[in-house]
Structures are given as structure tokens and as C-alpha cells.
Amino acid sequence: MTNTTKNMSTEETDIKYMKEAIRQAKKAAEAGEVPIGCVIVYNGIRDKGDRKKFSDKTKTEFMGKVIGRGYNRRNTDKSTLSHAEITAIKKASKKLDDWRLEGATMYVTLEPCQMCAGAIMQARMDRVVIGCMNPKAGCAGSILNILEMDGFNHKVEVTRGVCEDECSRVLTDFFKEMRSRK
Numbered sequence: 001m002t003n004t005t006k007n008m009s010t011e012e013t014d015i016k017y018m019k020e021a022i023r024q025a026k027k028a029a030e031a032g033e034v035p036i037g038c039v040i041v042y043n044g045i046r047d048k049g050d051r052k053k054f055s056d057k058t059k060t061e062f063m064g065k066v067i068g069r070g071y072n073r074r075n076t077d078k079s080t081l082s083h084a085e086i087t088a089i090k091k092a093s094k095k096l097d098d099w100r101l102e103g104a105t106m107y108v109t110l111e112p113c114q115m116c117a118g119a120i121m122q123a124r125m126d127r128v129v130i131g132c133m134n135p136k137a138g139c140a141g142s143i144l145n146i147l148e149m150d151g152f153n154h155k156v157e158v159t160r161g162v163c164e165d166e167c168s169r170v171l172t173d174f175f176k177e178m179r180s181r182k
């Protein structure tokens with residue numbers, strides 16, 4: 001872990017990486033795509049017996065680092081699978097050389113949909129930090145809460161509302177701009 005990250009509080013770290021996710025969202029906007037961005041950071045796997053200790057499965061070379069980035073490219077790729085989160089998950093898995101993203105935290109500017117929430121669960125991700133909520137399609141608390149649902153063998157820790165205003169402004173600015181072009 002880098003010294004700058006080590007000395008930061010969770011809140012400061014969350015803001016730092018959400019701003020990176022916002023940078024990804026802006027790339028989507030530049031491509032004429034709905035601006036949604038995502039980054040995945042690796043924090044190491046905790047020992048199941050002693051949660052204060054890191055498991056020997058931890059890939060120390062990636063500790064405290066961004067292992068995947070993504071932004072919405074649905075129209076560009078002509079693919080329903082090209083959501084920011086799926087792209088970031090693919091990249092993170094490639095980097096860790098593992099489909100399991102245990103020990104990782106996702107920062108995403110907009111509440112994930114059912115597909116992405118499903119992929120986050122399948123990847124066994126530790127935590128998801130969300131910018132703004134999506135009342136009409138979100139599946140991390142709005143329509144459904146797939147990430148924290150009882151009955152599944154895995155639960156994801158969720159933090160909501162990090163840089164909320166900035167995340168929603170990126171979206172509203174984009175739609176305003178789209179409307180003015182018509």
C-alpha cells in the first residue's frame with residue numbers, strides 16, 4: 001500500500017477513488033455515452049479466522065492499487081454487456097489472473113443495475129462504494145438490493161452517497177447537453 005493511501009481515512013480514500021470513477025464517467029460523456037464510470041481497488045484478502053490479518057492468498061503486489069477501470073460503452077460497442085462495472089471487472093480479473101475479486105472494492109458513480117450487481121456478487125467482491133442512486137433501475141437498494149440480500153452465500157458491504165452531487169451532476173449535465181443539441 002502506498003503511504004498516501006495508508007495515512008488516509010476510509011472516507012478520504014473513498015472520495016479519492018470516486019473521483020477517479022468520475023474521471024472514467026467523463027470519458028463516456030466524451031464518447032457520447034451516458035456518463036457512468038467505475039474503478040476497482042485491491043485491498044487484500046482478510047484471514048477468515050483473524051479478520052485483522054491478511055490471508056496468505058493476498059496478492060501483495062496489487063495492494064492499494066487500482067486493478068480495473070471502466071466506463072459505459074454500450075453504444076460504442078453495440079453491446080448490452082458494456083456497462084462500466086463489467087468492463088472494470090474483466091480488467092481486474094485479468095490483472096489478478098483470477099475470476100474471484102475477493103479483497104477488492106468497486107467505486108461506481110451510479111448505483112449498479114441487476115446485471116452488474118449480479119456480476120459483483122459472482123466475483124465475490126468485498127465492498128461497493130456508490131456515488132448516486134438510480135431509483136428507476138438500481139439493484140443495490142433502489143428496486144432490489146441484490147448486494148445485501150439474505151439467503152445468498154455472499155454479501156457485499158455497500159457505502160452510498162460518496163461524491164453524490166458530483167456524480168449526479170455529471171449525468172444531468174450530459175442529458176441537458178443532449179437535449180440542447182436536438
Ligand SMILES: [Zn+2]
Pocket residue numbers: 083085112113114115116117
Ligand atoms: Zn450495469
